[in-house]
Amino acid sequence: MITTTYISQASESYSDEDLLKLLAQCHRNNTASGVTGMLLFGNTTFVQCLEGEQANVDELLVKIGADPRHTGxxxxxxxxxxxxxxxxxxxxxxxxxxxxxxEVPGLCNFGLGDFNPEYLESNPEMVETLLRWGRRA
Ligand SMILES: Cc1cc2nc3c(=O)[nH]c(=O)nc-3n(C[C@H](O)[C@H](O)[C@H](O)COP(=O)(O)O)c2cc1C
Known part of the structure; x- marks a missing residue:
């Protein structure tokens, strides 16, 4: 199995309905392909961790990479x-x-504006902290 984490920028503004539609798609397909993970969204930025059999994760990454709902x-x-x-x-x-x-433990000087590709790319430990927080429930 592999794990992969990527970051991207939303190319449109997302309503709650858009997000629910996207998540329903994730749940349906990932249940079938055995992919698990976490999606974080804020400040027009996505962070997603995907894990599963390499072929399934890579196949999904190709689909996600071609999705016009986000870029970069x-x-x-x-x-x-x-x-x-x-x-x-x-x-x-x-x-x-x-x-x-x-609410995120261990975050001191991190504001919503820092949830952007440039900052997160140079602070990978912050990405791990945020993904761990997502898993807390
Ligand atoms: C930020 C983002 C994350 C996504 N994550 C997933 C995912 O985890 N699983 C998934 O099947 N599709 C995901 N998608 C949607 C895919 O890009 C693609 O639209 C979908 O897999 C196609 O599903 P379909 O073949 O059932 O139409 C994501 C899209 C975006 C924009």
């Missing part, structure tokens, strides 16, 4: 794994808001 996809991490971090989540989801960030 950049893979931050790709590694083999023996166990999943998100085994309970066909796709966990958290909206990153000012209020939500106040």
């Amino acid at each position: 996809i950049k893979v931050l991490r790709r590694a083999p794994i023996v166990a999943r971090n998100f085994s309970e989540w066909t796709m966990g989801f958290e909206q990153v808001t000012k209020g939500a960030l106040a």
Whole structure:
């Protein structure tokens, strides 16, 4: 199995309905392909961690990479794994808001404006902290 985490920019503004539609698509397809993970969205930025059999994750990445709903996809991490971090989540989801960030343990000088590709790319430990927070429930 592999895990991969990428970051991207929303290319449109998302209503709650758009997000629900996207998540329904994730749950339906990921249940069938055995992919699990976490999607974070805030400040027009997506962070997504995908884990599963390499062929399934790569096939999904090709589909996600061609999706016009976001742009500038950049893979931050790709590694083999023996166990999943998100085994309970066909796709966990958290909206990153000012209020939500106040709940994240270990974040001091990180504001919503820092949830952007440039900052997160140069602060990968922050991405790990946020993904861990998403898994807390
Ligand atoms: C930020 C983002 C994350 C996505 N994550 C997933 C995902 O985890 N699983 C999935 O099947 N589709 C995901 N999609 C949607 C895919 O790009 C694609 O539209 C979908 O897999 C096509 O599904 P269909 O073949 O059932 O129409 C994501 C799209 C975006 C914009």
